[in-house]
Amino acid sequence: MAKILDIVTHPTPSLNEKSKEVDLSILKDKDFQELVSDMALTMTKKDGVGLAAPQIGKNIRMIVINTKDGKITMINPVIKKKSWRTDVDEEGCLSLPGIFCKIKRPKNVVCKYVDPNGDEVLIDAKGFMARVIQHEIDHLDGILTIDRERMQKKK
Numbered sequence: 001m002a003k004i005l006d007i008v009t010h011p012t013p014s015l016n017e018k019s020k021e022v023d024l025s026i027l028k029d030k031d032f033q034e035l036v037s038d039m040a041l042t043m044t045k046k047d048g049v050g051l052a053a054p055q056i057g058k059n060i061r062m063i064v065i066n067t068k069d070g071k072i073t074m075i076n077p078v079i080k081k082k083s084w085r086t087d088v089d090e091e092g093c094l095s096l097p098g099i100f101c102k103i104k105r106p107k108n109v110v111c112k113y114v115d116p117n118g119d120e121v122l123i124d125a126k127g128f129m130a131r132v133i134q135h136e137i138d139h140l141d142g143i144l145t146i147d148r149e150r151m152q153k154k155k
């Protein structure tokens, strides 16, 4: 049975660390598969649209996102292409309860990742989904919305 994991909240130093790539040889491990289901359940129960592994205390490059077509687990996600068009929207974060930041991001992204079966997938994400993916990948690079907002203001 999947369990609900504790969410790591700001300020916690590990949230600002760059996470390590997942070694694909662990995909078949029971512990890893449990982690995938636990993260999906945690995201659902906490009403998140996405969750990155550092938010549950594991600094590995894995995220789960909730889309209208169901939950997607992305292992070692990489953004391959970004649109030059951007938009600005308010983003919340389970690690920053009650804090909303206006973040400017590319509108569309092409993202490559490995699914839990070990298959490589390329997706063309637009609008809200593109925003969620970028937000979660930021977590893997140790960047929170408050950091992004600060970076934007400096420009």
Ligand SMILES: [Zn+2]
Pocket (backbone or CB within 6 Å): 092, 093, 094, 095, 135, 139
């Ligand atoms: Zn977040």
